[in-house]
Amino acid sequence: xxxxxxxxxxxxxxxxxxxxxxxxxxxxxxxxxxxxxxxxxxxxxxxxxxxxxxxxxxxxxxxxxxxxxxxxxxxxxxxxxxxxxxxxxxxxxxxxxxxxxxxxxxxxxxxxxxxxxxxxxxxxxxxxxxxxxxxxxxxxxxxxxxxxxxxxxxxxxxxxxxxxxxxxxxxxxxxxxxxxxxxxxxxxxxxxxxxxxxxxxxxxxxxxxxxxxxxxxxxxxxxxxxxxxxxxxxxxxxxxxxxxxxxxxx
Amino acid sequence: xxxxxxxxxxxxxxxxxxxxxxxxxxxxxxxxxxxxxxxxxxxxxxxxxxxxxxxxxxxxxxxxxxxxxxxxxxxxxxxxxxxxxxxxxxxxxxxxxxxxxxxxxxxxxxxxxxxxxxxxxxxxxxxxxxxxxxxxxxxxxxxxxxxxxxxxxxxxxxxxxxxxxxxxxxxxxxxxxxxxxxxxxxxxxxxxxxxxxxxxxxxxxxxxxxxxxxxxxxxxxxxxxxxxxxxxxxxxxxxxxxxxxxxxxxxxxxxxxxxxxxxx
Numbered sequence: 001x002x003x004x005x006x007x008x009x010x011x012x013x014x015x016x017x018x019x020x021x022x023x024x025x026x027x028x029x030x031x032x033x034x035x036x037x038x039x040x041x042x043x044x045x046x047x048x049x050x051x052x053x054x055x056x057x058x059x060x061x062x063x064x065x066x067x068x069x070x071x072x073x074x075x076x077x078x079x080x081x082x083x084x085x086x087x088x089x090x091x092x093x094x095x096x097x098x099x100x101x102x103x104x105x106x107x108x109x110x111x112x113x114x115x116x117x118x119x120x121x122x123x124x125x126x127x128x129x130x131x132x133x134x135x136x137x138x139x140x141x142x143x144x145x146x147x148x149x150x151x152x153x154x155x156x157x158x159x160x161x162x163x164x165x166x167x168x169x170x171x172x173x174x175x176x177x178x179x180x181x182x183x184x185x186x187x188x189x190x191x192x193x194x195x196x197x198x199x200x201x202x203x204x205x206x207x208x209x210x211x212x213x214x215x216x217x218x219x220x221x222x223x224x225x226x227x228x229x230x231x232x233x234x235x236x237x238x239x240x241x242x243x244x245x246x247x248x249x250x
Numbered sequence: 251x252x253x254x255x256x257x258x259x260x261x262x263x264x265x266x267x268x269x270x271x272x273x274x275x276x277x278x279x280x281x282x283x284x285x286x287x288x289x290x291x292x293x294x295x296x297x298x299x300x301x302x303x304x305x306x307x308x309x310x311x312x313x314x315x316x317x318x319x320x321x322x323x324x325x326x327x328x329x330x331x332x333x334x335x336x337x338x339x340x341x342x343x344x345x346x347x348x349x350x351x352x353x354x355x356x357x358x359x360x361x362x363x364x365x366x367x368x369x370x371x372x373x374x375x376x377x378x379x380x381x382x383x384x385x386x387x388x389x390x391x392x393x394x395x396x397x398x399x400x401x402x403x404x405x406x407x408x409x410x411x412x413x414x415x416x417x418x419x420x421x422x423x424x425x426x427x428x429x430x431x432x433x434x435x436x437x438x439x440x441x442x443x444x445x446x447x448x449x450x451x452x453x454x455x456x457x458x459x460x461x462x463x464x465x466x467x468x469x470x471x472x473x474x475x476x477x478x479x480x481x482x483x484x485x486x487x488x489x490x491x492x493x494x495x496x497x498x499x500x501x502x503x504x505x506x507x508x509x510x511x512x513x514x
Contacts, residue, residue, distance in 0.1 A: 139339035159321025221444035
């Protein structure tokens with residue numbers, strides 16, 4: 001994607017759940033700013049007010065005052081509010097409530113390897129071909145069992161295509177080390193752990209071309225672990241799928 | 251004043267320590283040749299025999315998928331006009347033979363000092379693919395890794411006997427020249443690109459000139475062999491190695507055939 005798309009604040013948001021995440025990020029940052037400024041003022045005040053002077057001895061017991069207690073309780077209540085009222089509902093929606101099958105989500109398998117992403121679509125039959133770690137090879141980066149008929153129409157590409165306005169479920173796997181699947185404009189970051197298949201979901205609300213990165217230092221070539229995200233209209237997405245199928249000779 | 255016994259002893263120790271250090275430094279600076287000269291100079295008049303043949307492939311042609319370079323690096327895809335390339339791992343030729351099989355004399359050619367060929371062995375990066383995909387080179391020869399691509403590569407050599415290396419090569423960069431000091435043919439050294447994971451090549455480092463790589467006809471020829479009995483190995487990156495013992499007489503030619511069968 002074009003670097004100028006990124007401003008000085010958060011990158012553009014094209015995710016259906018992005019507003020919730022941005023609200024959280026903004027809320028927490030303003031809250032932290034208030035705490036930072038308040039504490040800074042307090043520290044400077046203490047440095048001046050309690051500086052060493054003749055005739056003033058240091059006191060080592062904490063000061064018991066009602067005001068301090070209210071302040072502490074206030075901060076704890078604010079933190080609890082951020083956690084219970086904002087973080088937990090967003091987490092439940094983004095991480096736990098997966099789109100129902102009747103919403104017909106796009107399902108894609110995402111394979112992380114040093115140092116590129118690979119995307120595996122189930123093809124026309126909607127079924128993923130059998131995959132296993134033992135099939136990974138130079139000419140088989142998706143680990144497909146080439147003898148399994150379900151896999152004949154599977155699409156394996158290095159760039160992610162998704163339709164706009166439709167939920168996408170991505171199943172993340174890693175071939176080698178821990179990676180982290182990050183789409184900044186989709187407000188998605190998820191560690192990819194070898195030996196596990198971790199599902200995530202997201203939905204795009206506008207079209208465009210963006211960048212996917214790796215957010216976990218995974219080796220010398222980590223900086224190169226990028227892929228192109230293409231969000232297109234459902235019609236264009238279908239056309240792309242058809243092109244991929246015809247490239248497979250189907 | 252005369253030195254005391256203690257001072258003399260201390261001085262003696264210092265001299266010894268210096269001598270030992272000097273020897274260590276010399277050993278580090280001038281290591282012994284990695285492969286001792288183990289034979290007599292090669293006499294070309296002896297090389298009268300030839301072993302040739304082909305490498306067949308038995309079974310259904312394995313499936314593979316074309317490489318989508320565009321999603322990872324558009325510059326790579328543009329070099330092929332957007333046409334997806336097939337991986338070079340398993341190529342079964344039209345005549346039912348297998349390409350990119352490394353055939354070499356595994357045993358029987360010891361005891362000679364063969365002259366090194368002039369120039370370096372070359373591994374080129376063209377269109378985000380390595381050319382040649384499989385090659386042999388001589389122990390003591392250098393491997394020159396070249397790039398003509400408009401995108402950056404990272405050459406990662408997984409040497410198990412020779413030193414492994416991991417070097418970036420941006421567009422227009424000078425050749426990376428690696429001297430291969432030791433035999434490395436069982437298996438050959440793998441070279442891959444960390445930026446473009448579909449790029450891989452194999453380089454076998456052999457102490458003699460009796461090796462070949464099968465091409466479009468799946469054939470190989472090992473000429474100028476002295477008469478004798480040899481163990482030949484055919485090695486393929488996916489299907490591994492297989493051996494045959496061959497005896498060839500003076501001024502004679504022997505034809506042999508290897509057959510690989512599809513494994514899962």
